[in-house]
Amino acid sequence: MILTAEANGFLSPNGVEIVFLLVGVVTLGAAVITVTTRQLVHAALWLVVALGGLAVEYLLLTAEFIAWVQVLIYVGSVVVLLLFGLMLTRAPIGRSPDADSENRWVALAVALAAAATLVTVVADAFRSTWIDLDRSVQGSPEVTGESLFRHWVLPFEALSVLLLAALVGAITLSRRRGADDAPASPKQER
Amino acid sequence: MNAYAPILVLGGLAAVFAIGSVVAAALIGPSRYNRAKVEAYECGIEPTPQAVGGGRFPIKYYLTAMLFIIFDIEIIFLYPWAVSFDAMGLFGLVEMLLFALTVAVAYAYVWRRGGLEWD
Amino acid sequence: MTSLVQSVDWVAVAPVLVTALTGLAVLVTDLFLAPRHKPLLGWVTIAGLALAALCLIPLTDGDRATFCLTTGDRQCSYVADHFALAVQLLVVGGALLTALLSVTTVRREALPAGEYWFLLLSSAAGAALLPASRDLATLIVALEVASLPAFALVGLRRGDRGSAEAALKFFLSSVVATAVSLLGVSFVYAATGSLHLDTVAGGLDDVDPRLNALAALGVVLTLVGFAFKLAAVPFHFWVPDSYVGAPLPVAAYLSVVGKSAGFSGLALVTVVAFRPYADTWGPALAVLAALTMTTGNVAALRQRPDQPASAVRLLAWSSVGQAGYLLVPLAAAGYHDDPEEMVGATVAYALMYAVVNLGAFAVVALVAENRPGHRLTDHRALFSRNPLAALTMGFFLLCLAGLPPGVIGLFAKVAVFRTAVDSGLGWLAVVMAVNVTIALYYYLKWTALLFATPTTATPTTTPAARATATTAPAAPTPGTATPGAPGQATAPTATGSTVAGSTATAAREPSVPASVPHPLTAAIALAAALGVALSGAPQLILRLASGTLF
Numbered sequence: 017m018i019l020t021a022e023a024n025g026f027l028s029p030n031g032v033e034i035v036f037l038l039v040g041v042v043t044l045g046a047a048v049i050t051v052t053t054r055q056l057v058h059a060a061l062w063l064v065v066a067l068g069g070l071a072v073e074y075l076l077l078t079a080e081f082i083a084w085v086q087v088l089i090y091v092g093s094v095v096v097l098l099l100f101g102l103m104l105t106r107a108p109i110g111r112s113p114d115a116d117s118e119n120r121w122v123a124l125a126v127a128l129a130a131a132a133t134l135v136t137v138v139a140d141a142f143r144s145t146w147i148d149l150d151r152s153v154q155g156s157p158e159v160t161g162e163s164l165f166r167h168w169v170l171p172f173e174a175l176s177v178l179l180l181a182a183l184v185g186a187i188t189l190s191r192r193r194g195a196d197d198a199p200a201s202p203k204q205e206r
Numbered sequence: 207m208n209a210y211a212p213i214l215v216l217g218g219l220a221a222v223f224a225i226g227s228v229v230a231a232a233l234i235g236p237s238r239y240n241r242a243k244v245e246a247y248e249c250g251i252e253p254t255p256q257a258v259g260g261g262r263f264p265i266k267y268y269l270t271a272m273l274f275i276i277f278d279i280e281i282i283f284l285y286p287w288a289v290s291f292d293a294m295g296l297f298g299l300v301e302m303l304l305f306a307l308t309v310a311v312a313y314a315y316v317w318r319r320g321g322l323e324w325d
Numbered sequence: 326m327t328s329l330v331q332s333v334d335w336v337a338v339a340p341v342l343v344t345a346l347t348g349l350a351v352l353v354t355d356l357f358l359a360p361r362h363k364p365l366l367g368w369v370t371i372a373g374l375a376l377a378a379l380c381l382i383p384l385t386d387g388d389r390a391t392f393c394l395t396t397g398d399r400q401c402s403y404v405a406d407h408f409a410l411a412v413q414l415l416v417v418g419g420a421l422l423t424a425l426l427s428v429t430t431v432r433r434e435a436l437p438a439g440e441y442w443f444l445l446l447s448s449a450a451g452a453a454l455l456p457a458s459r460d461l462a463t464l465i466v467a468l469e470v471a472s473l474p475a476f477a478l479v480g481l482r483r484g485d486r487g488s489a490e491a492a493l494k495f496f497l498s499s500v501v502a503t504a505v506s507l508l509g510v511s512f513v514y515a516a517t518g519s520l521h522l523d524t525v526a527g528g529l530d531d532v533d534p535r536l537n538a539l540a541a542l543g544v545v546l547t548l549v550g551f552a553f554k555l556a557a558v559p560f561h562f563w564v565p566d567s568y569v570g571a572p573l574p575v576a577a578y579l580s581v582v583g584k585s586a587g588f589s590g591l592a593l594v595t596v597v598a599f600r601p602y603a604d605t606w607g608p609a610l611a612v613l614a615a616l617t618m619t620t621g622n623v624a625a626l627r628q629r630p631d632q633p634a635s636a637v638r639l640l641a642w643s644s645v646g647q648a649g650y651l652l653v654p655l656a657a658a659g660y661h662d663d664p665e666e667m668v669g670a671t672v673a674y675a676l677m678y679a680v681v682n683l684g685a686f687a688v689v690a691l692v693a694e695n696r697p698g699h700r701l702t703d704h705r706a707l708f709s710r711n712p713l714a715a716l717t718m719g720f721f722l723l724c725l726a727g728l729p730p731g732v733i734g735l736f737a738k739v740a741v742f743r744t745a746v747d748s749g750l751g752w753l754a755v756v757m758a759v760n761v762t763i764a765l766y767y768y769l770k771w772t773a774l775l776f777a778t779p780t781t782a783t784p785t786t787t788p789a790a791r792a793t794a795t796t797a798p799a800a801p802t803p804g805t806a807t808p809g810a811p812g813q814a815t816a817p818t819a820t821g822s823t824v825a826g827s828t829a830t831a832a833r834e835p836s837v838p839a840s841v842p843h844p845l846t847a848a849i850a851l852a853a854a855l856g857v858a859l860s861g862a863p864q865l866i867l868r869l870a871s872g873t874l875f
Contacts, residue, residue: 161288
């Protein structure tokens, strides 16, 4: 990131920090709108902004691989799934008064308390810590790949079973009594 | 990070073009309305006041999206694997094959269960 | 070149691998199998689980480790020590008994066979991987592999609103718990720079003072996900609804194998990884244990016997109470100088609990063959209808209560109790004693119900039984037998002598399938045999409670 600053010359030495902060503010704003808007589809679209903002933050911290995961998986498919989910249900496309819950103040209190705790603890812990983005690139695909396929073989292979089970479980639950079950049931009853 | 500068420039250009054409059309385009202009373009479907199926999607879309996510996650792991393939050698290949085969069972499952048929 | 990649000890991972591969094989076979052959899948599952249990035998030395780092201090991701082996035995054995229970259910409720067996096996594989994993990444992935299929299993009863709602509740709350756990893991990683449990322990020993609060918060948050699986009290609310909404064998599975995933994960992170923070998690677990056992037992006490599914509800709440006992040695480990010594009591207790609780669920399933309401009142006078089933059920309940002749239940409770006393947790020992007394009441009430006379209440029965007797005639669900005529055979017993009677009963009642649930009988017989064997030779599992397992 420092390289960009030198190459373009229009960012000051701590330009990365300025960009990081600005993107952070945008991400936070989008996240707040996501949970406060009364239009469900708008909420999903603001979620795209929030997730995309996070991707930019990862990129600024040189965590390139995680940034791509964020873009491809979260922005690319989770939000699409979310939109499909919205449209499968009876949720109205426009304003939905049902989206407002009686628990909003409790939720607000819990959210504020959790945020205050986490921000205080994390800010207190890393107040005087600086990451040297120049020297050690930890998040590039090369480094991630080597560590993943060399040191994390077991969780990686377990993950394949997890993915398969997730798909089978989701399909089993969402499928209504399908055509291929119908001939099976009477036979099994006997 | 330098590698992302062209993407940034491209994104900027795209934004400028999109905003520019909308603004320019509003500013300098003649605004004469006729019936044809508010209809669907060329071969589009005629809009109806009530959407088909009450505006709801069939569950098929959801299944397809689920399948997409599973393989999306598989692909994201292929990326660092491909980049560091030379260092891993045969071990990495076997590892990825096991992973891909297990996830491929998901494909076989959906296929045999008729999840890919669109009727 | 070869030194750069991990070497894999296939024998060490065999129990997990066999379970997972059987699951894959079952799923693929199911896709190309004619419907009439589908019952075969259940037997393939049972055979696979039995094979996985056999794979534990060559590992008994407990000195194998694999998936080790090739750099640094060669930390391993998978260690087959005695702790891992004992919990794997519990998981594989529990899954085996569940599979035996499920054979009938899958056929009767027309559950999708391939999916059911695959989900059961993959969940068991995750639960078997969990106690052997020695890094936080594998732990979390294993926890998810163990629980994600369980959500689907809970919701499998199609067209049943309760089942779907239970699955959704279970899913949402569990995912939140795992997310909180992941946040905790990331804090711990930030503070120590490692995910391997031993290195984490080393890193927490001399953590930068500025990161102290972060590490402590990380430690506490990490426990949440595991406490949720164990159904410890602030995280227990999903239990009754999920158990009632799920197919009965799945409820039995959750109460045993699901809990084992919770306590083994808790034991690993607290005793191995977060040892330097014992003064943080020790009191937290002690309070959790006290709350859990009290809430579970008091709620179990308040179950009305004539309500639908009251038997399952009672077992659900009693399983919450039992989870509290499982937590006691872990809490004690936080106060003891040698924390690893304490964990053995939890494992021993869990093994006892697994056998008798699965047995109790099996008898509930047997009773439900003819009276599918899962009411406590359906168990009234079981002795006169099916003496063997009533005797085994009485034995299981006494084991759960910790009274002779359920000797093993008594000894396991004593082992747990001793850890609390030894580590100076006197107040927790008192709370536990009070809870054991509360639990006695409802376990004994149920036992008394089993042996009550089949006619209306007599003055010799307990007050509770008398109270239920008035409601008993209204209890049977439409379409089932009228409440038991004396001597009427309701289900085949282990002896097989009442098979003819059962068939005759079924012929008269169209809603009751004519099939003889041999697998169910086998499950009860197996659990009873194990329970009796353990009561005869309690040292088999109490050995675990003395000395360290790691």
